Amino acid sequence: MSAVVQAAGLLKTDEGVDLGGDYLDVLGQRDPIGPHRGQQVFRRKFVAKVYERHWRPMVSRFFFGFSGPSEEEERRIALEMMRIGEGDQVIDVGCGTGNYTRHLAQAAGEGLTVGLDASETMVAAAAERSDRPNLAFLRGDACALPFEDETFDVACSVGVIHMVEEPMVALGEMVRVLAPGGRIVILASCARKERQRGARNGLTTFGRDELTGALRERGLGEIEQKVIRRGQFVVAQKPAAGGGE
């Protein structure tokens, strides 16, 4: 069974979803990407083309500074936090062109990895670059994940939650689809030192304790945060069924 068909089996409903394409599309004509130019730009074809080689490295430098972790180092830190095991079912929310998703799929071995993004051009590029049989891509909204509750062992979102219209809804959705004992890892903006949260041109700068607090409020534990300049890595774990490890 192809990864796309396997992913379709996890949907709340696959009614009207084309199972024959390179990726699944549950949005059709709907565009949940915010209206600001900095958000809408991800719908442009040229961005998908230059994203991995030129755009993404600049974004990393913006958040982490020139002395901050390289992209490879950033990915190593995030993957270490995820602790993906062989056979785990993994979701990458706002996967872009699949630059992280491909590595997650490699770590999950035969487990299904799903990359979800709202941009048709980004998700099409991700599907085209897909190099593993356990990897499926889907066009969907981070704020309304189309999956059943408790579906994934690991949920990650890198560089996305600060640019969606309702970040806390997206966070809640990731928690909802996470299986008991599962881990959530987020890379996002972070206010520097004593500065307050802010929101400008569709980009939220989270207050220092905002994401960790929101995860705690939603019942997650084992919360850790690593702040580097304007960026943060956050990891948390959903309690296991029956309260065990």
Ligand SMILES: C[S@@+](CC[C@H](N)C(=O)[O-])C[C@H]1O[C@@H](n2cnc3c(N)ncnc32)[C@H](O)[C@@H]1O
């Ligand atoms: C900066 S890119 C991050 C891509 C990738 N995760 C990475 O680490 O490079 C942000 C992505 O979020 C996607 N995005 C924005 N709003 C979204 C939403 N509501 N639902 C799903 N994806 C969204 C954009 O299409 C874009 O591909």
